[in-house]
Amino acid sequence: MLRGLSIRNMLLIDRLDLDFQSGLNVLTGETGAGKSILLDSLGFVLGWRGRADLVRSGAEQGEVTAVFEIPDAHPVHRVLADQELSLDEGELILRRTNTPSGRKTAFVNDRRVSGEALRKLSELLVELHGQHDDRGLLNPKGHRLLLDAFAGVDLAPVQGAWKTLRSARDTLNKARDALVQAQADEEYLRHAVEELDKLDPQAGEEETLDTRRRLMQGAERIREDIAKASNALGGDAAEGAMTDALRWLEGASDHAGPQLEPAIGAVTRALSELADAQRGVEDCLNALDFNPLELEATEERLFAIRGLARKHNVVPDALAEFAADLRGRLAAIDGGADQIDALEQAVRAAQERYDTLASKLGEARRKAALKLDKAMLAELAPLKMERAVFTTQITQGEAGSDGRDDVAFTVATNPGAPSGPIDKIASGGELSRFLLALKVCLTKRSEGVTLIFDEIDRGVGGATADAVGRRLAALAQSAQILVVTHSPQVAAQGAHQWQVSKSVKAGETLSTVAKLDVDERTREIARMLAGDVITPEAEAAAKTLLTRRS
Missing domain, CATH: 3.40.50.300 (P-loop containing nucleotide triphosphate hydrolases)
Known part of the structure; x- marks a missing residue:
């Protein structure tokens, strides 16, 4: 309060x-x-x-x-x-x-x-009911909300089932569209996958092939210079001269004493480094030894990979991933019928659950409608509308998140008059009273x-x-x-x-x-009765109204 x-x-x-x-x-x-x-x-x-x-x-x-x-x-x-x-x-x-x-x-x-x-x-x-709330009675779309409020129904299960059903339908439709598209491209897909599988390109292979090709193309030119370097480092050249120099220095060290030891050590180390250089040069010469047919095979595969990449408008390194995607699309075609069948079963299951919950919701609404009509009958009588008939009509409408029931309030305000939509039959004052009666019925479910x-x-x-x-x-x-x-x-x-x-x-x-206070209330109500000039008659009428207060 x-x-x-x-x-x-x-x-x-x-x-x-x-x-x-x-x-x-x-x-x-x-x-x-x-x-x-x-x-x-x-x-x-x-x-x-x-x-x-x-x-x-x-x-x-x-x-x-x-x-x-x-x-x-x-x-x-x-x-x-x-x-x-x-x-x-x-x-x-x-x-x-x-x-x-x-x-x-x-x-x-x-x-x-x-x-x-x-x-x-x-x-x-707090609940606020404004002077324009009766406009809600003029819009049949709001009637279902009012009935649901009276019934106290929980819409969450139906809303969840509807969301699941829509999702299942969307998934099925997308799968069907994808299958139709895939089937239209099936011939292309099978040819492309066969071509890609036959070549079997790998990520990074194009760069490796290109490097090997360039090496083989330049091998003849650089091999001659590397061979000359190998000869210059060999036993008949640098290695032989340094070996002779080391032998002479070691022989002289017996007479020169420790003064030659640094030089001998340096030459020894130089011979070791020279040996490493010789091994590196020999390894390079061995690598430059290639079969001319290998160059031809390398170029052929490199050009095949690049050609296939241009054909499918992808970079060479993406060919393997592209092939996997095409295989997946083919698999979807091959297993499409089974997938569609499973998705159709999911839609049927979701539809059955929605139908069950929507039917229960509709039944709850129909029971609540009878109670609301009875409650409204009791509420309208004290509002000087004892002859009015209020009826809640429920018809099947389009399925949606709140069920598949259309709700409309109809009234007959005079005996013998046909019932009709509340917005067509009731006058402004009658609408206010219908609204008050509805609010009273709804309020009984709002404690505190x-x-x-x-x-x-x-x-x-x-x-x-x-x-x-x-x-x-x-x-x-x-x-x-x-x-x-x-x-x-x-x-x-x-x-x-x-x-x-x-x-x-x-x-x-x-x-x-x-x-x-009491006297002030009398004057205020008299003002409401008479206007700016409060007459004795208005004050008397005001006192009468206050005396008759419930």
């Missing part, structure tokens, strides 16, 4: 503190006095999406605080647990600030939370929620308005209700009444809200 609402610097309100009670709370005032500002401010602290320019002109920040009393069994406890939040002695305090630039910050019991967390909480705390009705009595007056007020008062016996109204009959049924007014102080327009 909403216990308190504090507003600071929001639109025409500079400072306002309201304490609400259980039962039927009524807010009245002249048009433009600021009643909508109260609802905008409450919607703001609840995280609802609304107008952005809420901060009062000249203020650095606007702030709204709402205090709720939460009983132990209230479903909001689950959301609080998910958000790792706790109550303070059964009290839930929502606070939200806004700056002129539009920066919003939300708090729950002084702990900062996201706007999404705030909205999850508010869904379980504060209900706000914004001019739900639009289009009705006299005895009918009195009936609407009495129905709201009866509903308020088990729920907290806030009603914004211009109807004196509805206002008189309230257990508590506030007057919203607007004034100009120091050139600034401000809205204020004041709780009314």
Whole structure:
């Protein structure tokens, strides 16, 4: 239950503190006095999406605080647990600030939370039914939503089954299209795979072949120079001379003493390095020994790989991967029938599951429709529509994520008159009452929620308005209700009444809200009856209305 609402610097309100009670709370005032500002401010602290320019002109920040009393069994406890939040002695305090630039910050019991967390909480705390909600009755697409809300059905299983069915169908259709395309290219695929398999190109092979080919092409020219170098390093040249030099130095060292030892060591090392050089040169000469037929074979394979790469518009190194892809497409053709059969079975299984769940959902809706019609009959009588007949029609429609039922509300407002679509038969005032009756039926499934009705009595007056007020008062016996109204009959049924007014102080327009005592209520209801000039007759009528309050 909403216990308190504090507003600071929001639109025409500079400072306002309201304490609400259980039962039927009524807010009245002249048009433009600021009643909508109260609802905008409450919607703001609840995280609802609304107008952005809420901060009062000249203020650095606007702030709204709402205090709720939460009983132990209230479903909001689950959301609080998910958000790792706790109550303070059964009290839930929502606070939200806004700056002129539009920066919003939300708090729950002084702990900062996201706007999404705030909205999850508010869904379980407050329901707002505006003066234009009856437009939803004019759109048959919204009738199914209202019936589902009344039935309390869980759409998740059907929605999941529909998603699975659509996915299975998409997969099957894509597989069929791929198979048709593959079959159209089958001759090409088989020829290309045979050609690629015969050549069997490997990644990196083109570079290896090209390097080998270049080496063999230049082998004759460079082999002569390398052979000369080998001769120059051999025993008849450098090696022989250095060997002789080492023998002579070793012989002389007996007489020269240690003075020749560094030179002998250097020559010894030079001979070792020379031997390494000779081995490297000989290895190179051996590598340059090739069969001319090998060059021809290397060139033939290199050109074949490059030609095949150009043919298929891929780089040579990608031929192996390209071949694997073509083999996969061929395999899909060869195993296509089996794959299509398996996918068709998956579609049939998904279809059967969807049909089963959609049928159960339809059955639940039909049972709920009968209960809703009965509940509406009971609710319409107190609203001066005891002769009206409300019928929920369910027909089979196009299958979708919410089942395959089309729902339409039909009414007959006069005895003997044929039933017809509610948007064709009911007048504006009748629509308001049908909407109120529906909201009452739906509210019975919303425990612990504060209900706000914004001019739900639009289009009705006299005895009918009195009936609407009495129905709201009866509903308020088990729920907290806030009603914004211009109807004196509805206002008189309230257990508590506030007057919203607007004034100009120091050139600034401000809205204020004041709780009314018995005498003030009498004058306010008299104003609603008579207008600006309150007559004794209007005051007497106001007293009568208050005396007759339920």
